[in-house]
Amino acid sequence: MSQRIVILIQFFIVIVLNLSCQQTSPTKITSLFSPNKKIHFQLFSENVKSSLTYTIHWKDTLLVDKSIIQLDLEGEEFDHLTIKTIRRIEKDSLFSPIIASKRKTFRDRYKAIIIHFEQPIALEIRMYDEGLSYRWIGKANHPLKVFKEKFEVNPVGNPQIYYAPYHQELRATSILNYLVMQRDKIRDYFKIGKKFESHFETQYLSSKISESLENTFYFAPTLIQLQNGKYLVIAESDVIDYPGMILQKSPQNGIITRFSPYPLKEEIPFDTITYYKLNSVTQFADYIAKTKGQRNFPWRVIAVTDNPASIPASDLILKLASPSVIKGDLSWIKPGQITDEWLVNTNLFNVSFKSGKNTATYKYYIDFAKEFNLEYIMVDEGWYLNGNLKKLNKNLNLDSVIAYAKTKSIGVGLWFNAALLDENLEETLRLYAEKGIKIIMIDFINRNDQKAMNFYSRMAEACAKHHLMLNIHSAPAPAGFEITYPNAISREGVMGSEWNGWSKFITPNHELTIPFTRMFSGSLDYEPGLLNNSTENGFKNIDGQPMSQGTRAHQIAMYLIYDSPLQYFIGNPSQGYMEPKMMKFIGNIPTTWDETIVLKGKPGEYIITARLKDGIWYIGAMNNWTERIVSVDLSKLGLKQYQLTGIADGINSNKYASDYAIISAKGNAKEKFTIHLSKGGGGVWRFEP
Secondary structure (H helix, E strand, C coil): CCCEEEECCCCCHHHHHHCCCCCCCCEEEEEEECCCCCEEEEEEEECCCCEEEEEEEECCEEEEEEEEEEEEEECHHHCCCCEEEEEEEEEEEEECCCCCCCCCCEEEEEEEEEEEECCCEEEEEEEECCEEEEEEEEECCCCEEEEEEEECEEECCCCEEEECECCCCCCCCCHHHHHHHHHHHHHHHCCHHHHHCCCCCCCCEEEEHHHCCCCCEECCCEEEECCCCCEEEEEEECCCCCCCCEEEECCCCCEEEECCCCEEEEECCHHHCCCCCCCEEEEECCCCEEECCEEECCEEEEEEECCHHHCCCCCHHHHHCCCCCCCCCCCCCCCEEEECCCCCCCCCCCCCCCCCCCHHHHHHHHHHHHHCCCCEEEECCCCEECCEEEEECCCCCHHHHHHHHHHCCCEEEEEEEHHHHHHCHHHHHHHHHHHCCCEEEEECCCCCCHHHHHHHHHHHHHHHHCCCEEEECCCCCCCCHHHHCCCCCEECCCCCHHHHHCCCCCCHHHHHHHHHCHHHHCCCCCCCCCCCEECCCCCCCCCCCCCEEECHHHHHHHHHHCCCCEEEECCCHHHHHCCHHHHHHHHCCCCCCCEEEEEEEECCCEEEEEEEECCEEEEEEEECCCCEEEEECHHHHCCCEEEEEEEEECCCCCCCCCCEEEEEEEEECCCCEEEEECCCCEEEEEEEC
């Protein structure tokens, strides 16, 4: 068996190894500045430890102290790396994504170095004004096996960290609930793969990094707020044929990476066979990936800024992703708004039929979508039974629903258990594409090992073959996936609105952390639109009548604040029919944009976002539980005279959270636009010239 070798950058490694017992100073290899010269990256060879380290400065201020980059590959040819050349590159170009979730055109401006070695490996480092990224480049003529990879970030001081833990610690609400949770913990202890399984849906938390537990895994992206007022976002991009990155606190109060090992054996546990049908790993390899020798490895990314409002609008992750592999006419990829009935459990009222998972209910949803300018409806879980695609729900005539939707120019999406769909993937996709389905939602993958990440790619390619858009649930953040597979129009990877059905985790603080963390990685399927709204102390979980924490205007603001080309309305359409002006306003909010500017914002506190579509500016605002007044300078948007329409917090929304006001007025951009945000408040305003 070949020797495991740590790939590292160093000079004269043979001499270093002979002097390994001596204390020598690190050798500086190179340094690089961002185009605006604010961010300074330095690369070193740690002679004694035979490792590559880096530091990051903001001008003259140290932000990230010595941190290790390391890749552990199989193969003796990588034993001693010798630098052959260091090539410097500058680029300034424009790039237009197929789906404009943030803006029509990205500016891809960076300075870079590519370090070529005598051995078949290279390292590319890019410096942007928004931060930095690096990736390994394989140049071997044979397959590579990766044992592990290390990407370390050691911020100075004891910064604040905003993170979502890999597993949610649920809270017992009764003795029975507590006993069930303890039983599940014991079961999970004996499940080999459980440590690396996750729904990728946990509550965002914040603490000093020293107060975070060392054995806690975090999702990427994770946000770090330094004591000197600078911010770092740790993330990845272009994760193709490789496991997704997991973050963990290091003993030095820094962040280190972990990766799920490569799965050797999988099985579907008996207790998930009918609904979840979850492929769990029962045996792991001693390596994390096996891959082709000539390839680009994923980008490791650190965004650096002194203004947190720049984070939600950043397109850094998107422009690092590989270009679309889906070719040809892509006009069938059509963003829009879509209903979903799962959370409200089809609990309709003021109707002449018995609501449920039946034909009449879905036709009602189609009529609702048509009435309020939504483009699609989703047929969620329940159209087939007991984990069997041949055993259809007799109360639901899917062909009739699709035909009726076609007469109304409404598209239909269909939910699938991912493992079940994969059993006859080509046949099933062809069947439902021919029936007229436009969107496929897959669920219950719960992994980000190399096999799972390849599964997401395979699903996107298979759907594209049949001109089907794809929404992926129970999966990690996209990390640029939507650029490479533009038909993968939405991705969950976040604790979203559905958790309002059974938990109290979905707080405004959680929702105000998402734009500065999860959204940095790409579009998200959060599923807003709940019309039962509560104050901080008024929230309850009511089956079939889900409630949100925060105001009605806070919910509506998510349609503008959150990047989502496929934006869901998850509320009850029977309630929506009772408030047609509000629903018309929601239905006319675009889901793709010409430009996005975040005017103000702080993680976990508030955000004010401006977006441009077809010459019309929209401004959205979301707030945590602290009431505040924010002034916005509209001259930054090039506005002069304008006609204003919008939805804002009502005068009584601090007491009755569903209270909102529909605004209509004329204005002048010479005057400051003042936004009054209630506790857990929000709003959306449309500025037409």
